[in-house]
Amino acid sequence: MIKVINLSKTFPKKDGSMFYAVDKISFEANDAEIVCLLGVNGAGKTTIMRIISTVFQPTAGSAEIQGWDIKTQANKVRENLGFLSGDTGLYNRLSGREFITYFGRLYGIDDATIAQRIKDMATLLDMNEFLDKKIEFLSTGMKQKVSIVRSIIHDPPVMIFDEPTVGLDILTARNIVAFIRECKQRGKCVLFSTHIMREAERLADRIVMIHRGKILADGTLEQLRQISSATDLDDIFVYYVNQFTDEAEVLAHEF
Amino acid sequence: MNFKKTMVVYRKELLEVLRDKRTIFTTFILPIILYPIMIVGFNSIMMRQTTMLEERGATIAIQDSVNTEVSRSLVQGLREIKKFSLMPYSTSTPHLYAEKEIQAVVTIRDSLGSDGLLYYHVFIQYDKSKEQGRIVYNDLADSFTATKNKLQKEQLTLSGLNPELLNLISVRERDTSTAQKKMGMFLGMFLPYIVILMLVTGASTVAADLVAGEKERKTLETLLVSSVGRLEIVFSKYLTIITLSMLNVIINLFSISFSLKFMLASQAASMSGVQMPISAIFILLAAMIPLATFFAAVLLSISTFSRNMKEARTYEQPLMMVAMMMGMVSFLPAIEINNLMALIPVINIALLFKAVMINEYTLTHLLLTIGSTIILDVAAILVTIKLFTTEAILFRSEDEGGILKGVAKNKKNLFNPYNGMVYFTLALVALYYLGGYLQGKDLFMGLIQTQLIVIALPVLILLKLLKQNQNEVLRLKAPRLKEIVLVPFIAVPAAIIVAILAQLINAFFPFPEKYVEMLSKLFTMNQSAWKVFLVMAVLPGICEETLFRGFLMRFFEKYGAKWAVIISALLFAAFHLDPFRFLPVLLLGFLLGYLTIRSGSIYNSMLLHTLNNGLAMFVTTFAGAAWMKPLLKGEDGLQYWLIIPAAIVFVLALFAFHKVTEKGETQCAE
Numbered sequence: 001m002i003k004v005i006n007l008s009k010t011f012p013k014k015d016g017s018m019f020y021a022v023d024k025i026s027f028e029a030n031d032a033e034i035v036c037l038l039g040v041n042g043a044g045k046t047t048i049m050r051i052i053s054t055v056f057q058p059t060a061g062s063a064e065i066q067g068w069d070i071k072t073q074a075n076k077v078r079e080n081l082g083f084l085s086g087d088t089g090l091y092n093r094l095s096g097r098e099f100i101t102y103f104g105r106l107y108g109i110d111d112a113t114i115a116q117r118i119k120d121m122a123t124l125l126d127m128n129e130f131l132d133k134k135i136e137f138l139s140t141g142m143k144q145k146v147s148i149v150r151s152i153i154h155d156p157p158v159m160i161f162d163e164p165t166v167g168l169d170i171l172t173a174r175n176i177v178a179f180i181r182e183c184k185q186r187g188k189c190v191l192f193s194t195h196i197m198r199e200a201e202r203l204a205d206r207i208v209m210i211h212r213g214k215i216l217a218d219g220t221l222e223q224l225r226q227i228s229s230a231t232d233l234d235d236i237f238v239y240y241v242n243q244f245t246d247e248a249e250v251l252a253h254e255f
Numbered sequence: 256m257n258f259k260k261t262m263v264v265y266r267k268e269l270l271e272v273l274r275d276k277r278t279i280f281t282t283f284i285l286p287i288i289l290y291p292i293m294i295v296g297f298n299s300i301m302m303r304q305t306t307m308l309e310e311r312g313a314t315i316a317i318q319d320s321v322n323t324e325v326s327r328s329l330v331q332g333l334r335e336i337k338k339f340s341l342m343p344y345s346t347s348t349p350h351l352y353a354e355k356e357i358q359a360v361v362t363i364r365d366s367l368g369s370d371g372l373l374y375y376h377v378f379i380q381y382d383k384s385k386e387q388g389r390i391v392y393n394d395l396a397d398s399f400t401a402t403k404n405k406l407q408k409e410q411l412t413l414s415g416l417n418p419e420l421l422n423l424i425s426v427r428e429r430d431t432s433t434a435q436k437k438m439g440m441f442l443g444m445f446l447p448y449i450v451i452l453m454l455v456t457g458a459s460t461v462a463a464d465l466v467a468g469e470k471e472r473k474t475l476e477t478l479l480v481s482s483v484g485r486l487e488i489v490f491s492k493y494l495t496i497i498t499l500s501m502l503n504v505i506i507n508l509f510s511i512s513f514s515l516k517f518m519l520a521s522q523a524a525s526m527s528g529v530q531m532p533i534s535a536i537f538i539l540l541a542a543m544i545p546l547a548t549f550f551a552a553v554l555l556s557i558s559t560f561s562r563n564m565k566e567a568r569t570y571e572q573p574l575m576m577v578a579m580m581m582g583m584v585s586f587l588p589a590i591e592i593n594n595l596m597a598l599i600p601v602i603n604i605a606l607l608f609k610a611v612m613i614n615e616y617t618l619t620h621l622l623l624t625i626g627s628t629i630i631l632d633v634a635a636i637l638v639t640i641k642l643f644t645t646e647a648i649l650f651r652s653e654d655e656g657g658i659l660k661g662v663a664k665n666k667k668n669l670f671n672p673y674n675g676m677v678y679f680t681l682a683l684v685a686l687y688y689l690g691g692y693l694q695g696k697d698l699f700m701g702l703i704q705t706q707l708i709v710i711a712l713p714v715l716i717l718l719k720l721l722k723q724n725q726n727e728v729l730r731l732k733a734p735r736l737k738e739i740v741l742v743p744f745i746a747v748p749a750a751i752i753v754a755i756l757a758q759l760i761n762a763f764f765p766f767p768e769k770y771v772e773m774l775s776k777l778f779t780m781n782q783s784a785w786k787v788f789l790v791m792a793v794l795p796g797i798c799e800e801t802l803f804r805g806f807l808m809r810f811f812e813k814y815g816a817k818w819a820v821i822i823s824a825l826l827f828a829a830f831h832l833d834p835f836r837f838l839p840v841l842l843l844g845f846l847l848g849y850l851t852i853r854s855g856s857i858y859n860s861m862l863l864h865t866l867n868n869g870l871a872m873f874v875t876t877f878a879g880a881a882w883m884k885p886l887l888k889g890e891d892g893l894q895y896w897l898i899i900p901a902a903i904v905f906v907l908a909l910f911a912f913h914k915v916t917e918k919g920e921t922q923c924a925e
Binding site for chain 2: 011012050053054055056057075078079081083085087088089090091092093094098102103105106107108150154
């Protein structure tokens with residue numbers, strides 16, 4: 001499971017002031033649950049995911065993956081999570097098999113286990129035909145399948161998907177969506193981010209709405225519908241954003 | 256660090272690099288085909304060309320204005336050279352010579368000496384810049400010498416003298432250099448250049464790909480979230496670059512030596528059997544590895560800093576230019592390795608190579624070269640690790656722009672590093688040209704003018720023009736009495752420590768004689784002591800402090816007080832245009848910068864600067880006095896033991912100063 005507590009991340013701006021990319025955020029994601037971080041571009045979704053996956057250091061607050069602290073036990077955290085994003089690049093001069101094996105070895109898995117897992121996944125995802133071709137000759141869909149296998153080669157209990165379907169064609173995107181569901185069925189804790197309302201609606205058990213680095217709302221689709229008295233997720237989202245902006249304006253007037 | 260994971264990444268990087276056709280071409284194929292073509296091809300063309308020129312006929316215009324038996328036999332000698340066609344000098348000759356129809360013009364004149372003898376003068380007009388011109392000249396000169404010898408012998412015989420009188424003294428050369436050494440000289444000149452060139456070019460293609468390439472292809476994030484630490488990533492990539500660049504050099508050297516052998520075998524036998532000694536190869540490898548690792552670390556940090564490969568290649572350019580130019584030092588005939596040269600990166604390796612090739616190197620030079628390169632190497636790799644773990648750099652976003660754009664945006668504020676560097680450069684240029692000119696005219700007056708006109712005045716005028724508050728910018732704030740009292744207790748021991756340090760540097764890297772001469776000129780200006788004190792101590796104390804601590808330091812304060820002090824000290828040391836004094840002046844610069852920022856008053860550093868310069872004068876002036884004798888070593892050097900009491904007083908006084916100025920910190924915190 002993922003536990004995020006009071007997480008903040010600031011970046012210095014050109015004029016010397018601080019930009020709050022993530023501002024005191026707390027949420028949780030449990031095993032066998034799909035949690036969606038929903039927000040427009042630049043809301044801070046990627047930053048949150050990068051902090052959770054130890055690429056960034058948080059400015060304040062903390063987060064845990066399976067009980068491992070992201071700051072002090074970064075290596076354990078990385079061993080326990082799989083990471084996949086829509087624009088993940090691959091090493092073009094390696095074959096799919098070499099690529100996956102490389103990452104498997106980095107996780108310290110022995111070659112026999114890696115080979116077995118590749119074999120299982122390749123049959124499942126119908127990849128046997130192109131597994132030994134160089135990646136530069138693969139189509140986007142094929143590449144994405146290679147990335148999928150790469151992300152779960154170490155069978156992590158937590159999966160993080162950062163805008164996993166961005167830039168993908170419909171068929172490839174469907175593969176990803178199916179894969180996310182599959183992860184949940186296997187009991188994994190899944191956190192994925194998107195700015196596409198439909199995707200969130202279709203996949204998420206719980207939705208965490210992010211806007212300008214802050215959490216607008218956190219709940220199941222039903223809960224959010226009830227509070228906002230809107231049915232469509234688009235309308236719900238706009239409802240919360242408006243509320244947020246009003247509050248901000250009130251605050252601005254007070255000072 | 257996990258060694259196993261480092262090797263996993265290293266092996267993958269190598270595999271990937273070796274699958275890149277460009278790398279394969281530049282690393283393996285190009286050197287294998289390039290040198291045979293270059294050396295063997297060039298050589299055979301050269302040889303053919305020379306033979307052709309030697310055999311090619313030439314037209315010589317003859318102007319024999321004497322027309323005696325002697326002059327005729329001189330011309331006759333030329334007739335016997337078959338490839339020459341002779342023609343008499345005419346009005347069209349200059350035109351034909353200009354049109355290159357005629358290759359040489361021979362003029363014979365005579366003059367009557369006071370001894371009654373008729374002297375003959377032969378002038379040969381030819382174009383020395385042309386290969387053919389030189390060949391023609393040699394043939395002409397040989398022919399005239401032969402005729403001259405023949406005629407002289409005849410004359411001697413006619414006079415009843417032994418013609419062998421002309422050969423009483425003979426001069427012959429005996430060349431003690433072996434073919435081995437000649438070869439070494441030749442290799443020593445161009446091998447270092449090629450090796451350095453190969454190290455950088457081989458490493459740069461790979462380096463740009465390794466981090467900047469991963470950023471560009473968006474694979475870096477995947478690697479960072481996988482179970483491998485950043486230290487392991489940096490080291491594996493570092494190893495990859497080293498491997499490739501070393502491989503590149505070895506293949507190049509192999510190809511060169513093979514081509515050379517082939518060339519020599521096809522040439523005269525004099526060079527045959529010449530080989531590079533095995534020990535030389537090992538020494539070269541030992542010296543090359545630190546250089547390769549140094550380049551690798553620098554290139555890797557560039558790659559880490561850059562957002563994409565194009566940017567990385569752009570930043571690599573200056574490095575490569577500098578490395579190549581430094582490598583060219585081996586072509587300069589007069590420069591040989593010494594202790595000082597052995598400390599300058601790249602140049603030291605080039606000169607060491609040269610020395611090893613002719614078997615004239617010392618172990619000290621070898622160790623200094625390797626040692627200093629390794630120190631730089633470690634520094635560079637630490638920078639790379641730092642860059643790689645700084646997320647603001649590793650994830651620089653596309654809209655941020657490169658270094659230069661960032662600087663451009665900074666320009667709005669007057670006191671930014673860019674403006675500071677521009678001002679410093681201008682001041683340096685003014686010092687070199689204007690100061691040099693003034694001091695050339697009259698040393699004493701020139702020194703005064705330099706301090707006032709070049710160093711201090713422009714700062715004051717500029718601040719006026721820009722409507723800046725002079726007192727505030729330059730920290731013209733009266734120091735407190737406590738501070739003023741403490742400064743001499745810092746200045747005197749500091750001057751002693753710095754002087755001893757300079758002596759130590761001198762002991763290891765003796766000043767060139769010319770330099771010592773120049774310095775002594777400063778102390779023998781034939782001026783009264785107090786005047787010299789004013790010019791050499793007080794004036795620099797005021798003017799140089801105004802420029803460096805008052806003005807220039809302000810430009811770098813955005814990096815924090817520490818960096819402002821460090822950078823201004825570096826500039827201060829560089830401003831003295833004197834490599835031998837760089838370190839002492841740098842240390843002094845640190846101290847002066849600290850005093851100013853800490854106390855918020857520039858008068859403290861002015862006082863210290865004056866006292867420091869004054870003390871050097873003091874020692875030279877009173878070197879002869881009896882009471883100074885126990886403190887001195889040699890003519891005007893200080894005893895080394897003085898450093899101990901000096902250090903104690905220095906530390907205590909500095910500590911006291913630090914305490915006294917506790918509240919003065921506000922100035923630098925801004």
